[in-house]
Amino acid sequence: MSLPSSITLTEAIPGYPVLTIHHTTCLARVALNGAHVMEWAPAGQSPVLYLSPQAVLEPGKPIRGGIPICWPWFNAHPSDATKPMHGIARNRPWTLKKANESEAGVKLMFVLCNDAETHELWPHGFEAQVTILLGQKLEVSLETINKSDSSFVITEALHTYLTVGDISKITVKGLADTDYLDTVGERMMRHQTGDITFDREVDRQYASTGAVTVEDPALGRIITVEKEGSGTTVVWNPWIEKSKRLADLPDEAYHQFLCIEAANAGDSAVTIGPGASHVIRTVVHL
Numbered sequence: 199m200s201l202p203s204s205i206t207l208t209e210a211i212p213g214y215p216v217l218t219i220h221h222t223t224c225l226a227r228v229a230l231n232g233a234h235v236m237e238w239a240p241a242g243q244s245p246v247l248y249l250s251p252q253a254v255l256e257p258g259k260p261i262r263g264g265i266p267i268c269w270p271w272f273n274a275h276p277s278d279a280t281k282p283m284h285g286i287a288r289n290r291p292w293t294l295k296k297a298n299e300s301e302a303g304v305k306l307m308f309v310l311c312n313d314a315e316t317h318e319l320w321p322h323g324f325e326a327q328v329t330i331l332l333g334q335k336l337e338v339s340l341e342t343i344n345k346s347d348s349s350f351v352i353t354e355a356l357h358t359y360l361t362v363g364d365i366s367k368i369t370v371k372g373l374a375d376t377d378y379l380d381t382v383g384e385r386m387m388r389h390q391t392g393d394i395t396f397d398r399e400v401d402r403q404y405a406s407t408g409a410v411t412v413e414d415p416a417l418g419r420i421i422t423v424e425k426e427g428s429g430t431t432v433v434w435n436p437w438i439e440k441s442k443r444l445a446d447l448p449d450e451a452y453h454q455f456l457c458i459e460a461a462n463a464g465d466s467a468v469t470i471g472p473g474a475s476h477v478i479r480t481v482v483h484l
């Protein structure tokens with residue numbers, strides 16, 4: 199496929215293709231492993247996504263940062279702990295099907311289909327399509343098409359790592375008066391009364407279909423995360439002890455990022471009939 203002039207295909211390491219985007223609207227990098235947006239900075243702004251300086255770029259390994267695609271299950275597999283955390287999509291090479299540019303930015307489309315290896319982990323016929331629009335805004339859509347002759351159930355997340363100046367000064371708005379599953383310690387349902395601030399590990403699945411804003415006084419900006427086709431918003435910061443356990447993340451990195459994930463988990467799991475499809479989308483902008 200010939201690429202438009204704003205997109206360059208290089209190898210981060212041999213055998214690991216990455217698309218680099220230099221467009222008037224933004225700078226970005228997208229790995230074919232996982233159809234994974236690694237970096238995105240709208241013109242004149244510092245990076246909006248967080249990418250760990252210790253991120254491992256290796257075929258078959260997830261990238262710590264950017265927007266991992268968690269699919270067809272979110273978090274641990276519901277019944278088999280030997281299967282990969284967050285599903286199979288972020289660990290596989292996707293096929294680039296389309297790459298276009300316009301004044302508004304760059305549009306990429308990637309596809310992943312079932313094969314013998316995916317069947318071992320998830321025994322269904324499927325086509326997954328990821329469409330990424332990179333411009334002044336960043337939009338990622340994941341479409342799941344059921345190519346088998348029976349229904350299947352998915353959970354999923356567009357696991358967006360946002361760069362923040364200082365996590366202890368962040369306020370997340372848009373989730374007040376919402377129930378959430380708290381997964382730190384003993385899992386239990388709780389109710390969010392006001393806005394969210396951070397002084398400990400936070401790993402929560404909010405029952406919400408709405409947009410969220412992240413107010414960051416240290417960097418002097420507000421990030422908006424909108425979404426569609428998503429009944430769960432995951433808010434995650436690993437804080438001190440969990441950051442130490444994650445090998446591909448510096449111990450002190452938790453100060454500098456926050457994940458706001460458009461997701462479908464728990465009661466929002468999606469059932470897709472034969473020949474039917476479902477789209478989850480997130481839009482990030484300043």
Ligand SMILES: O=P(O)(O)OC[C@H]1O[C@@H](O)[C@H](O)[C@@H](O)[C@@H]1O
Nearest residue numbers: 273283284357401402432434459
């Ligand atoms: O280390 P991983 O597999 O990328 O997962 C990171 C985090 O992803 C979040 O979505 C989960 O809520 C956390 O529980 C998890 O720790």
